[in-house]
Amino acid sequence: MSHSLSIDALAAAGVTEVSAPDLLSPLLQAPTSQRAGAAEPLGLIVGELIALTDEGRTPLVLYPGQPGHAALPARTVIDLHGAHIGRHVTLMFEGADPDRPIVMGVLRDVAGWPLPDRPGAVEVDADGERLVVSAQESLVLRCGKASITLTKAGKVLIEGAYVLSRSSGVNRIKGGAVQLN
Known part of the structure; x- marks a missing residue:
């Protein structure tokens, strides 16, 4: 008809x-089956995160009933990490196309937190004037060839192609020993 x-x-x-x-x-x-080009919506499906490629930007997933046997590249709406590989993920499909999965989330285990170690706390004061960032081993601020590293042992390492220290008041260098060149 x-x-x-x-x-x-x-x-x-x-x-x-x-x-x-x-x-x-x-x-x-x-x-629906008589409409030209219409596909049955797949809904939400639970699959598995197999790997992360392209320096962690592209997840590879497998899910029951997927076309072919190879893992499919997917897009994601969440940040995925190496610790998520092998975990169950929730998938939806762009345009109901089973070849275009989108990772919507990672299913939690009974333990609760998805990563082995909870990341350091980030605290922002209510007045917005102070930001406290904590890390367990080291904290690195990096921009191009310049970096500032803070270590657990109390070291502060400043590296760059050009380092300037300027002060309108006293510019004091204090230490058990001071070495120049």
């Missing part, structure tokens, strides 16, 4: 006025 309506067919049938609902009703009443 064809559900197409053309202007010529309507004119031949003596129809002079047709509203939009009249034109769309045969399409809306047709079963």
Whole structure:
């Protein structure tokens, strides 16, 4: 049964006025499988994160009933890490296309926290003037060739192609020993 309506067919049938609902009703009443190019929505599926490629930007996933046997590249709405590899993930599909999965989340284990060690705390004061960042071993601020590293042992390492220390008041260098060059 064809559900197409053309202007010529309507004119031949003596129809002079047709509203939009009249034109769309045969399409809306047709079963999904009869609509041209329509696919059954896959809904939410639980799959497995197999690997991360492209320096961690592209997840590879497997899910039950997927086309082919190889892992599929997916997009993601969450940050995925190496610790998530092998974990169950929730997947949805762009345009209901089973070849275009999108990772929506990582299912939690009974233990709760998905990573082996909870990351250091980040604390922001309410007044917005102070930011405290904590790390367990070291903290690195990096921009191009310049970096500032703070270590657990109390070392502060400043590296760069050009380092300037300037002060409108006293610029004091204090230490058990001071070495220049």
